[in-house]
Amino acid sequence: MTAPVTAGEAGGAPLVRLDGLDVVYPGRRGRGVWALRQVDLQIGAGERVAVVGESGSGKTTLLRALLGVLPPRARVGGGAVLCPPGEPGREVATVDLVGAPERRLRAVRGRLVGYVPQNPQAAFDPLRSVGHHLREAWAAHGRSITDRELAAELEAVGIAEPARALGQRPATWSGGMLQRAAIVAATAHEPPLVLADEPTSALDRPLARTMLDLLRRRSLSLVVVTHDLDLVPGLVDRVVVMYAGRIVEDRPAADLLRHPAHPYTAALLRSLPRPGRLPDDLPGDPPPLTEPDEGCAFAPRCSRAEPGCRDGVPVLAGGVACLLAHRQGADAPGGPPDKVDPAPEAVAP
Amino acid sequence: MGPAVGGVLLMAVVGAVVVGPALATGDPDAQDLAIKLRSPSSDHWLGTDQYGRDLLLRLLHGGRLSLSAAVVITATSVLIGLMVGLVATLPRPVGPAITALVDTLVALPSLVMALAVVGALGVGMRNLVVAFVIVGWPFYARLIRGFALERMNRPDIDAGRAMGFGRARLLGRHVAPATVRSVAVAATLDLGYTLAALAGFSYLGLGAEAPTAEWGLMLRDAQMFFTRAPWLLLGPSAAIALTVLGTTMLVEHAHGRQRSR
């Protein structure tokens, strides 16, 4: 199924590859929930990707797939592999994120993947000190660390009086501090891949910037799930937009933000708040995930939908899954006419 | 998760006990000394006891008594515990006072206290039920108070208060329904244990009185005649064990399903 790859080929083996990945959670009365449909995604070494989409779009399941923690009762089709970087010219075994036994996955996760959870408070044991948790995180990666080194790490991310703070319980740490500690713990062993699930949703803007900066500095390849498109420029090279379990757009960040190809991406960008202007809203709701889709899932809410959009599900081609965009792409190389106000923070990375 | 084996077991026991006496007609108390202490046969599936009474009939009728007593005890304890537990969440002075009382009662050893109550009231199934309820409700009150406090922490209660809803509405319509669900697990387990405890008290002579058909009493007979008629033990011990096993497995299954959700 997954052949070993030769590491180090220039631009060659991607770090992560999802091929036609389908994930269905069994539901009640035989109806399943299609969390992911036919997802194709590749992430190369050193790439930084933002995954954007509303709740239910599949972004959480995507992260789970990358972490290899899909629940056992999920029915999975297609493939998901992790290709660890190795020495150039040597063969490395790929890791089947779906099928590999839990023991192997656990070893892989510890060494190759770092995970920053959405809710930092929930990730820490409330009854033990923060230092205890961090030491355990290091141990999980097969390393040990002295308290002095730990304090130095925390100081480097701006935590005041780190030695004292380490002995305290998580309840006394602020959300921002905990999030920084979580990032440190997740990236300590310099994993090739770092996954972050909405790391800034509970944080204030300035703090969010700091956090994302920290993430960027401490990661090689990064996948960040986020709502916050304003914070994306300067953080990632690529943006992946998800809707109803599918990837609808997957393009370089700068391009996507200025010239979104998919109507949903355009709607998303128009709904970002700007001073002095009520944001545009997008009427309707995403379709329930309990039915297989016929035609484009976004068509009912799309201002530019045509009858043809309901006929077949658009495939992801050229970075976008939209019949109109494909047609336009074929006709005119200039891209779709949609234009949105660039985010004020987007100008300077 | 496989089928709820526990649930099936329980249903089997309950079904047998509810329907059995109607199907297997006969008087469980009818004596016939001519056929005393017979081993199981096609006439008497579980054999006969020292008075020639059919053991299967006694088991089924006794089950009705034991199970209904256990259900009444558990339901009443939960009800009283619910009321007291919710009141214990009120602000000072009422809440803390009730809580202190409940905590004290919970600390008392329940079996000893039940013995004391039975000593005061006298033996008999009815008094046993009263004793178990008196001894049993504080546990539920405390449990429910805990669940209620946890439920009250949820933002929807704050939102309700800010919109002007009164405490009665919030407790009665939001907190209580949530706590009852949480208590269902404890109550199911308790049912099994209460049944076993009832049998134990009867075995000791503190509950049902001869010649009533009751599982605990049947166990006592079984002990007395063990060398001569060991089959006397089969029915009541299996019945009690299956019921307790059934409730325990049912709870495990429900737990497992909740976890995998």
Added chain:
Amino acid sequence: MIRVDDLSAGYPGRPAVVDGFTLDVPAGTCVGLLGPSGCGKSTVLKVVTGQLPARSGTVAVASWSPTDRPGSRPPLGLLGVVSQDPVASLDPLWTVGRTVAEPLDARRRATAGGLTREERQQAVARQLADVRLGHLDPATRTTALSVGQAQRVAIARALIAGPRAIVADEPTSALDPTSASTVVRLLRQAADGGVAVLVVSHHRALLESFCDATVDMAHPAPAASRPGG
């Protein structure tokens, strides 16, 4: 409307988080309270809703004053509340219809009169339509809602009794941009209908996109901004 005058408040055993704070939210306007976490903006909300007693100063919401009698709860139907966690602000065992109707039901209980069953159903349907959930079956369980839908149900519940004021604590932080924009429009719509809306957020651009005035807790002189058009 909402009036906060020289308010000082804090949590038991700790120094005051809010000190000498003054704020005015006239009827028919949206006012945003901006600030990082820990600056006291949520504390102000808690005093306004009567959840937290004030240490000094006065607060008034229309004719009710939480500072007059500490611990008193607001009169039914005066205030509407929108919380940061939409799903947790709804009872998971209830249906959408019952949730939205609750302020009406509570008022009917209290005043021993009011709506017929039909009127109640119509009121719920109208309110759901107003928040763009007109196609949602009121018998739906609240646990079946997406986060965006849950927040709209919360807004419907907040509006149904015709409140004088609405307080919203970070109403969009859990939402994706499109759901957030709907919530923002609904809040603006409420204000345009005469309600005094007080919104707390750490997101400046958000507040400035729909509020008539934004108060920065870090710099208490109010910074005004007007919605375009």
